[in-house]
Amino acid sequence: MGASRLDYDWDVSPPTIASSFLTATFIVGFRLADGSVVSIVIANVVAHLMLFRLKRTMKHPGRKRRRLRGEPLEARQLMAADFGGYRHNIYDAEDVNDDGRVSAIDALLIINAMTNEISRDENMFTDVNGDDRRSALDALRVINRIERGDGFPVDTDADEELNPPLPETPSEVRSIDGTGNNPNDHFWGSVGQRLIRMAPAAYSDGISKLAGADRPSAREVSNVLSAMNTSQVLNDRGLSAFVYVWGQFIDHDLGLSESDEHGEAIDIAVPEGDLWFDPTGSGEAVIPMRRTPIAEGTGTSIDNPAQQFNQITAFIDGSMVYGSDAATAEGLRTFVGGRMAISDDGLLPLDESGMVIAGDVRASENVGLTAIQTLFVREHNRLADEIFATDPEAADEEIYQRARLVVTSLIQSITYNEFLPALLGEHAIAAYQGYDASVNPGIANEFSTAAFRLGHSTLRDQVGFMSNDGRESQDEMDLKDAFFHASMLEETGIDSLLKFDASVQAQEVDLVVVDSLRNFLFGPPGAGGLDLIAMNIQRGRDHGLSDYNATREAYGLSRVESFGQITSDVELQQKLASLYGNVDNIDLWVGLMAEDHQRDASVGELTGKVIADQFQRARDGDRFFYQSVLTDSEIESIERSTLADLIERNTSVEGLQENVFFMQVELRGRVILASSIPPTTMPGDLREDEIRGVPGVAIELIGASGELVDSTVSDRYGNYRFRALDETGDYQVRLSDSSDAIDVLVAHGAERIRGLDFIVLA
Known part of the structure; x- marks a missing residue:
């Protein structure tokens, strides 16, 4: 080595x-x-x-x-x-x-x-x-x-900021629509390219009819597998809400295959008596849905099955910030000083319907997404102002392209150095070896239509607002009320939302999904609505995705022979068997979400393969990837600038944990026998062999509202700790059946608070 x-x-x-x-x-x-x-x-x-x-x-x-x-x-x-x-x-x-x-x-x-x-x-x-x-x-x-330099805890009052570099104007600028990136194929990765299929198309007629004709209704599958019948199950690795906020943000940089409002209807049948969508038992309720348009010239025969296409660029090129076509890109600019349009209070402009004007049409889908879209426009304008200050003679276009290069590099670096290691584990993607013109960066249908929709599983049912001390700054709101409500940011701003995303844990990556996504009603029960999980399943059938087992084979994995090889959860095995009958008929999204997770990752084996393949191709097949176009010193500076840094540069948020993709808090202390402490000595001044811990003492962790969060028992040395905190804020640690208690404020998502010691008489 x-x-x-x-x-x-x-x-x-x-x-x-x-x-x-x-x-x-x-x-x-x-x-x-x-x-x-x-x-x-x-x-x-x-x-x-x-x-x-x-x-x-x-x-x-x-x-x-x-x-x-x-x-x-x-x-x-x-x-x-x-x-x-x-x-x-x-x-x-x-x-x-x-x-x-x-x-x-x-x-x-x-x-x-x-x-x-x-x-x-x-x-x-x-x-x-x-x-x-x-x-x-x-x-x-x-x-x-x-x-x-980050191995020794230090206190510092330094005001120096860690800012990304200001590179010179690039000799060649990345196109807005992705064309011209590859020297051999002008259109690879550009707008309008067909989605790649890793596994063969599996339409029921071999041409274009929905896959899974013998499978249960997608709503029935959702009801059996994804209903939240118990409390939310939080991510077992401590991933924060930023895992789904960034996941959606970067998803909107990679792919878009919107359905056609005039396209063929593929409504989802609702089981008779469904409590949310058919409470009267009519047996006629449906969840409305239409097909994704197919690429021209496809869907004509078994040898030429229907293929879908990507409506934006396939590169991680900041297209959700800058747009994927010239008209959109120009509409976002001021053409003065390289800046992009933004309101006086630092928010994205709104159109006549109250939706934000951004590089991607989905930027208003929820306020968390809108907040991070806003953050990167602020960063662009901050960079543009800095470039202008250092070079007042620079033209608007030069400043814009220099700032755009840095912002795109930051998005790439955060994705590959923070987000993907958090989600997939440290070694899921091979080390970068430089640009490879033989690699097609195009989006895989299996990725965009199934695997990367895992974020729907991780959302919490509430959106919150937090101040820098880790406490709520205003009441939480239901997730369903945060959809398409961008104008709300005029009252809340983005700071408290971004602090919240770093300060709470995401839900586990699994099949269970919150009601706001699964039972989104347009009125009272029976008045109509949407089930995002049923729509994920139906969209996979619309795109003719192969089943879970066939897709495993296509990605070089061995086929499974039993439901037990997918999940160790016996109850889930039984549910899958009741719905699908055998392991060769499972909808791809369902199989991916059902998988047992890989060690030190929050996804299963095939899910990790699909996501890693896509991001590795998006990187290796991008001639303008930041490690290929920046100098060594510029690369180092970009990589040292984390998402936490970027948030703190552009908002009033302070004191974030270094890696905002994890929310992992620990409280620790010891139960000490009073008689082992000399009268004139404080516990903190004692040597370890001078004091005696008390084993078997019950300790409780109490939340701000007085609820029991967790409980434990001191070990044989009197030590105890709590790691079940899913958000920052006020807590109390107390001895069970006692008035002895210690108040604790958890201010950020990486707190390690120690020395929470109790002294007992016996």
């Missing part, structure tokens, strides 16, 4: 002498395991890590970080939930000893674990990179984090 590969995969950038030392160190560590050698290795590593610490630069110099109190290793080792040394710590992977900071100790613990097989501490999170093993790569990742 060469040093250059390590540098690329793990962003290793220490001084040259230290890099060569690190490679040698790990070779020694692997070859020798006796105590003397390990001691020498550790001493040298500590010396070099201290050098890294002295030379580090803050990744977010303007963002204050709360200093966390360190804990002795012994107090941490036997926390009740920490079993399995290979387990990946999703809360902070590089914090190996789970003490609230990333330091040289963490790297040393990994090295020690690798070189001392007998005395492994199985309670340490030593699988830092999530690859199911301990290796030098785990230690390197810890060291890189320290060297980057």
Whole structure:
């Protein structure tokens, strides 16, 4: 394994002498395991890590970080939930000893674990990179984090901002409609191109009639599989609401296949007596729906089945901000100083019907989406003003294109470096090897019509507004009331919405969907409405998508032979069997959402394959991808500018967690026996061996409204912790059946609050 590969995969950038030392160190560590050698290795590593610490630069110099109190290793080792040394710590992977900071100790613990097989501490999170093993790569990742400067909690009052670069005017500008990107095929990835099929078309007549003619009504499938009969199931990896906000935002950059209002009706039959759509039991209710238009010249025979087409560009090129055609792009510009149209209060302009005027026609679908659309127009104008300030002689077009290049690069970087690793896991997409003219970036039907509609499962049923302290700034609203209500932002602004998205957890990626999406009524029950899940299923049949098993085969996976190979949930297996009969007849969207998730990912095997394939082709087949057109220093600056940075640059929001795609909070403390504390000593000043923890004490976590959020019992050392917090705000930790309580304010989505200790008499 060469040093250059390590540098690329793990962003290793220490001084040259230290890099060569690190490679040698790990070779020694692997070859020798006796105590003397390990001691020498550790001493040298500590010396070099201290050098890294002295030379580090803050990744977010303007963002204050709360200093966390360190804990002795012994107090941490036997926390009740920490079993399995290979387990990946999703809360902070590089914090190996789970003490609230990333330091040289963490790297040393990994090295020690690798070189001392007998005395492994199985309670340490030593699988830092999530690859199911301990290796030098785990230690390197810890060291890189320290060297980057974000391994040591620090307090800073620095006002310096981390801004993206201002590149010179590009020698060639990306077209608005996507044409001319590929030197061999002028139209690859451009507006109007046919969707790619990875699996054969599966129309019931082989030509164009809806697939799944022998399957139950899409509404029946929705009722059986997607009804929310219990409380919301939150994402088990702590993904925040930004996973669906950004997912929708980027989806609108990649594809659009709108139905034709004059097209053929494919209404969805509603089961008789459906409580929402047929409460009178008429048996005649339907959910109205029309077919997607097909590409001209297709759908004429079995050899030429119907094909759909993409109405926007297939590249991640910021088309939802800038448009996919010249008329739209021009209508969004002021043609003064390179700026785009925006109101005096920093909001997108509205048309006569109250919808925002943006690069994509769907920008008003919900206020969360409108907020992030607005954010990127603000960023464009901020960049345009900065470019003009540094070069007052620059023409409007030059400023516009320079700002557009940076904004598009930021969107690409956030997608590939934050969003996709959060959703798919760290290693789902291969490392970038540069532009490849043989790669068609076109949108796969399986991706746009099935796999990337997973976001519908993750939405919460409420939209909220939060202030910088993590508390609600006004009452939540039902999700259904946030649809096509862009004018509401004139009252709320976008700041509190963006803070909310970073401060609450998303729902799990599964088949269960909130009522606002599944039973969206136009009036009282029976007055008509929509079921987005039934429409997802029906749209897959409209597009002639192959079934789940055939699609697995098309993506190079083995076919499943039982429902148990799709999901370990026995009840779900039974439901699938009752609807489809066998595993070769499952609607693709249903099969994807039913899959057990891959390790360290929030999607199943085929879902991950489909999404990774699409994003890898969209990247590798884009001649203007930011890593191909920017300088090394510009690339580094773009990649250091996270979505959190971008929000804080363009709003009044402060104190966001570094990675806003995760909302992972931990509260921790200890129950201490009073008699073990000397009279003149405070608990925080005691050595670990001087105090005694009390096991078996029940502790409760209480929400702001007095509801029980979670409960636990102290372990044999008196330690306890809570990780079941799904949003920021006020909480109380209390001993059960006692008046002893501690008030806690969780201000952001990465809080680690420790030292919530209780002293008891017995």
